[in-house]
Amino acid sequence: xxxxxxxxxxxxxxxxxxxxxxxxxxxxxxxxxxxxxxxxxxxxxxxxxxxxxxxxxxxxxxxxxxxxxxxxxxxxxxxxxxxxxxxxxxxxxxxxxxxxxxxxxxxxxxxxxxxxxxxxxxxxxxxxxxxxxxxxxxxxxxxxxxxxxxxxxxxxxxxxxxxxxxxxxxxxxxxxxx
Amino acid sequence: xxxxxxxxxxxxxxxxxxxxxxxxxxxxxxxxxxxxxxxxxxxxxxxxxxxxxxxxxxxxxxxxxxxxxxxxxxxxxxxxxxxxxxxxxxxxxxxxxxxxxxxxxxxxxxxxxxxxxxxxxxxxxxxxxxxxxxxxxxxxxxxxxxxxxxxxxxxxxxxxxxxxxxxxxxxxxxxxxxxxxxxxxxxxxxxxxxxxxxxxxxxxxxxxxxxxxxxxxxxxxxxxxxxxxxxxxxxxxxxxxxxxxxxxxxxxxxxxxxxxxxxxxxxxxxxxxxxxxxxxxxxxxxxxxxxxxxxxxxxxxxxxxxxxxxxxxxxxxxxxxxxxxxxxxxxxxxxxxxxxxxxxxxxxxxxxxxxxxxxxxxxxxxxxxxxxxxxxxxxxxxxxxxx
Numbered sequence: 001x002x003x004x005x006x007x008x009x010x011x012x013x014x015x016x017x018x019x020x021x022x023x024x025x026x027x028x029x030x031x032x033x034x035x036x037x038x039x040x041x042x043x044x045x046x047x048x049x050x051x052x053x054x055x056x057x058x059x060x061x062x063x064x065x066x067x068x069x070x071x072x073x074x075x076x077x078x079x080x081x082x083x084x085x086x087x088x089x090x091x092x093x094x095x096x097x098x099x100x101x102x103x104x105x106x107x108x109x110x111x112x113x114x115x116x117x118x119x120x121x122x123x124x125x126x127x128x129x130x131x132x133x134x135x136x137x138x139x140x141x142x143x144x145x146x147x148x149x150x151x152x153x154x155x156x157x158x159x160x161x162x163x164x165x166x167x168x169x170x171x172x173x174x175x176x177x178x
Numbered sequence: 179x180x181x182x183x184x185x186x187x188x189x190x191x192x193x194x195x196x197x198x199x200x201x202x203x204x205x206x207x208x209x210x211x212x213x214x215x216x217x218x219x220x221x222x223x224x225x226x227x228x229x230x231x232x233x234x235x236x237x238x239x240x241x242x243x244x245x246x247x248x249x250x251x252x253x254x255x256x257x258x259x260x261x262x263x264x265x266x267x268x269x270x271x272x273x274x275x276x277x278x279x280x281x282x283x284x285x286x287x288x289x290x291x292x293x294x295x296x297x298x299x300x301x302x303x304x305x306x307x308x309x310x311x312x313x314x315x316x317x318x319x320x321x322x323x324x325x326x327x328x329x330x331x332x333x334x335x336x337x338x339x340x341x342x343x344x345x346x347x348x349x350x351x352x353x354x355x356x357x358x359x360x361x362x363x364x365x366x367x368x369x370x371x372x373x374x375x376x377x378x379x380x381x382x383x384x385x386x387x388x389x390x391x392x393x394x395x396x397x398x399x400x401x402x403x404x405x406x407x408x409x410x411x412x413x414x415x416x417x418x419x420x421x422x423x424x425x426x427x428x429x430x431x432x433x434x435x436x437x438x439x440x441x442x443x444x445x446x447x448x449x450x451x452x453x454x455x456x457x458x459x460x461x462x463x464x465x466x467x468x469x470x471x472x473x474x475x476x477x478x479x480x481x482x483x484x485x486x487x488x489x490x491x492x493x494x495x496x497x498x499x500x501x502x503x504x505x506x507x508x509x510x511x512x513x514x515x516x517x518x519x520x521x522x523x524x525x526x527x528x529x530x531x532x533x534x535x536x537x538x539x540x541x542x543x544x545x546x547x548x549x550x551x552x553x554x555x556x557x558x559x560x561x562x563x564x565x
Contacts, residue, residue, distance in 0.1 A: 033317060130546050140339040
């Protein structure tokens with residue numbers, strides 16, 4: 001027979017091992033959530049840059065009247081050059097500018113009759129829709145990460161490392177409709 | 179793009195999710211993408227080329243009914259092998275919260291995962307015991323789609339987070355062409371409406387008051403007397419005798435109740451009527467029946483509830499009447515029956531307007547989701563270690 005202290009020691013080792021496995025599992029999950037937030041953020045940035053680029057392309061296409069071109073180009077330029085603080089406002093302004101431009105009477109019909117207008121319009125629709133999707137997926141990831149970060153175990157143990165608590169990205173991204 | 183789609187329910191049993199996956203996969207294949215679907219099915223089951231069987235599904239009680247699901251080590255290892263061999267840019271998992279292949283796929287896969295949530299229920303059947311198991315698998319999904327506002331609400335309430343809304347599509351092509359039912363001239367037959375004839379059609383649950391059949395029957399009491407040749411063609415579940423009993427005896431022989439019809443006869447019914455009436459009183463979020471009738475090019479007369487007003491573009495793609503007002507319905511139907519040119523125009527407008535609900539449009543939106551989550555040069559991988 002084993003002496004009692006060996007049984008005790010084995011028990012504690014086994015318990016420590018299980019706790020270790022559990023903590024490491026939680027840490028893996030949290031790490032994965034952080035990766036998901038970063039990936040989603042990169043996708044969101046790509047979608048926003050793409051939308052601004054398509055807006056600039058439309059503005060520069062000579063398919064529009066100069067005033068409309070100017071409205072679009074200004075909004076797209078503001079969105080691309082805004083700093084972190086002004087980003088959400090600038091992107092919302094671009095959404096509004098796009099809607100105002102597309103809402104002009106007979107806008108889509110007129111554009112579709114001109115050269116490659118149909119192709120540019122299709123690209124604009126895709127780019128605007130992808131901003132909506134990418135932002136939804138990013139905020140969803142942020143919500144999941146923030147929930148995980150608020151759990152007791154994560155707050156007590158330094159499992160989150162130095163990763164900053166991610167922030168939601170709130171803009172008006174209603175796409176233009178035609 | 180290489181897409182792997184996971185179907186949680188047995189392929190050969192008819193169901194909304196399976197139908198959705200079939201239509202989506204075929205639309206994506208039509209765009210020229212590579213699609214592989216894995217589903218519970220016997221190895222020798224007859225399946226389309228793009229479908230891979232993951233073994234038999236077992237009937238188990240789940241969510242208040244018996245569902246045929248696939249789980250266990252064998253299914254898990256087949257899913258893992260399918261993912262690793264598939265080299266997918268995106269993995270698209272349907273109904274990932276069901277204890278079937280979708281959950282297994284989420285568990286084992288790493289990379290861009292899109293999840294589509296179909297189910298909606300009033301009360302949560304998800305118990306707290308299952309929550310952590312589900313959470314750890316579901317939090318790997320990078321993009322979530324809900325097929326209806328109700329499904330989205332269920333998702334938000336029970337799992338948290340959010341989803342983008344991409345509603346189901348209508349396979350408009352399937353409804354575009356058909357012969358009228360035997361005994362009905364159809365819209366391309368001799369235009370007998372000038373003789374006070376013609377046909378009004380209705381399709382939907384006949385015993386569900388919100389579908390509005392009583393409004394149409396009251397309108398027929400007026401119209402049927404004015405127009406001795408006018409007939410009413412009704413299809414949908416419900417007791418035929420109950421319906422006929424509500425009609426005055428002298429008009430009864432002009433009310434034809436088909437009851438439940440096959441998919442094929444349904445299409446033919448849409449092509450048998452001169453005016454398709456949707457007298458719904460409310461509660462419709464979209465109106466799949468309306469979209470089907472529009473795909474068939476039936477001239478439409480619908481109540482002006484919000485959903486119909488939107489689908490019919492404020493009356494351009496179909497005439498509208500004040501909801502529940504049988505006199506207005508009768509007047510509007512009379513005008514349409516007397517005006518073949520207007521019916522022709524409405525028919526063309528309806529066919530054009532319904533295109534935005536076509537599967538190709540839905541697949542285009544889903545593809546945009548794929549492009550949003552896909553990562554350059556990285557494919558989905560599967561490991562033995564889950565969680």
